[in-house]
Amino acid sequence: MDTAGHSEATARRGLELTPFRGLRYDPDRVGSLAAVTSPPYDVVVRPDGLLHLESSDPHNIVRLILPQAATPAARDRQAARTLRRWRAEGILTTDPEPGLYVYEQRADDGLLQRGVIGALRLPEAGDRSVLPHEDVMPHVVAERASLMRATSANFEPLLLTYRGDRAPTPTSTAVERAADRPPLLATTTEDGYRHRLWSITDPREIAEIQSDLARHQALIADGHHRWATYRELRAEHPSPSPWDHGLVLLVDTARYPLRVRAIHRLLHDLPVADALAALKGTFRVRRVDAPRAEALTALAKAAATGNAFLLAGDGTYHLVDHPDPELLARTVPADRPAAWRTLDATVLHTTLLAHLWHVPEDSAAHISYIHDTAATVEKAERDGGTAVLMHPVREEVVRDLARQGVTMPRKSTSFGPKPASGLVLRTLEP
Template identity: 80%
Template sequence: MNSAGHSEATAPRGLELTPFRGLRYDPDRVGSLAAVTSPPYDVVVRPDGLHHLQSADPYNIVRLILPQATTPSVRNEQAADTLRRWLSEGVLTTDSEPGLYVYEQRHDDGMLQRGIIGALRLSDPADGVVLPHEDVMPHVVADRAALMRATSANLEPLLLTYRGDGTGTAAAEAVERTAEQPPLLSTTTEDGFSHRLWSITDPAALSRIQSDLARHQALIADGHHRWATYRRLRAEHPSPGPWDFGLVLLVDTARYPLRVRAIHRLLHGLPVAEAVAALDGLFRVRRLEGPLPAALETLADAVRASNAFLLAGDGAFHLVDRPDPELLARTVPADRPAAWRTLDATVLHATLLDHVWHIPEDSPAHIAYIHDTAATVEKAERDGGTAVLMHPVREEVVRDLARQGVTMPRKSTSFGPKPASGLVLRALDA
């Protein structure tokens, strides 16, 4: 990837990753490190997954990232009180030296991902240092900002990718060399992923990594709402200061390619029969018999020819494809690149949600965004709603659109594996 940045004085600047003193669980104070971790806040399937995580350990990180109370203000104050109590009790402790953290995720299916966790200086969109690729929902940014204000902490890193040359760079060498050493922590979570964490505190090594990363720009793979939250809070606080930075995991995808999965939609209050009936004459709809994996294979074949989706929730699967070209011409904005206009997510939001089904995309009462495919189907069947299953977008399409400054519809992609929440936190008042 070409380096990009903005100028401070006359020097161009790319990614500026800064060491910090991480907050980490004391393994002697918790049942197990695996029991206190969680997927990122927006991946937790609620309420089932939330209840499961809360009962896994009294110190599970969901009590900070997804506090439960009657009102938002009470929830956020509860999270702040919980964080203060865990710090005072020594459940969470602050590392003695500032450092950058090497983080590894490994799975039996062959997936291996390594990256660097640090505090990244926040940049303006015009600088081209950090490229978003999705729109955000204002109410989610407001919610995350209120929680971050109350706790004065970055509770979980967002995931950024950059393109090194794969080997030979200072950052890549530091990651691989560090991963040969005994880790600070090692645990395996119930999803089958093993997690290891190391810290790099040597000033010379840190300087080499920082100089290397300063030549690069990054793509937000996961965490658009948290990035928007970081930027909102930076504007609220004096600069220079700790709010000028946000907690991130940086992965070189030339060396460790990410997997790109779809994020599915659950439409509350819209039965499948009504959703299908509304498509008459607008899309082709075919009922599929058989299990979910077979239906997803049929969807993968269908998207090669046109926009395509799977509807579920009534015990069967319905393949929706071949939209009427005149319908698309009327409903999809024409002032965007062709790659954007033809995205499944674009057609879903502009044509189906807005024009056909009349469902507001940012209303939690009407729509939920769920990463787990089977869970989306199960919840639709249980609640009488409609699951809309998507096929993932290729990473090259995402990156090309981001370079053009074009954002995709919200919740268009799910890059992974995502960092586990709870392994390292960053306090802003330390």
């Protein structure tokens, strides 16, 4: 690889966000903008959610982010053909001039989130301007990288957060000024969220935003596998090139706090009875004969004082807590900070999955990671597996560990709301 083009970036610190010409759906060529959007690829519950999205509109973005074919190579080729066809037919059109995009999400419960979408320069080794906080699964990175190679496109922005100033900043001022203008698009998706998008194309305003963001460090809130994919593909292409950048949404959580939810586990080949039997003498297990909301409340109460999990799949719930300290001492690595060793996800992966249940965490045949609580329980009951419901981690714990350079177990957190996929894409072709 030609590294000469990266030498300048080695000394660069802070976030460098670059405008781009967004690739967007022509609203006159699709049924509705809501019908062509999708949750991020890893949030789509398969196969039910995938089929629902595919049938909602023949041009739904899921046909690009999760193409369906007999083999991985065929899936990638299909996505590339679909993208070329949609561009040729004018389904997807490129904005006339480069810009940064202001993106807004609203919900009826009062939630308001706004951020800036742009092409972020990928930092060099040793540059900690972007902090990951979770491990990744190599096979997922390989899958995403193969899709991006085939399509030469970033279909979905990563969600990054940073902590801005309480006082108005050039970025916050630009965001709020944009939100007072008529949007490029506005739509309400099936989940009730209202989405609006604006572009900022004025060079002076863009320069002010860039100067402001250059002072900040960002945390990856969602998209660790795509971030690892960006970095892998950047290493494959001589710099400078479009692969030096990746599509991101940057949200200032000092102004727009995110919500942190858990990501649950579905153990396909482990019946609940077998999972509970393996815990005998090592964890306290209590049956919770109550509706899901009450069972989750019991989980939250138990998690406030120590490691706790809720197992489901046999028609009821089982609260698992009070792990044997000697068992934890034997199974949890001692070379990490206490905040990492006591994470529920750490205990789940090192003690329960690896030691007691013997479930390989990186095998899709044995374990699925699902954001939706109801879907996790329903699939476990239908398939005879075990749902392991988790309690969310506080954002400050995530950020503190990331600053220490300590990554959490994969799929430990779910920050949101996540940006809808399909509102603005980035092509890497000239």
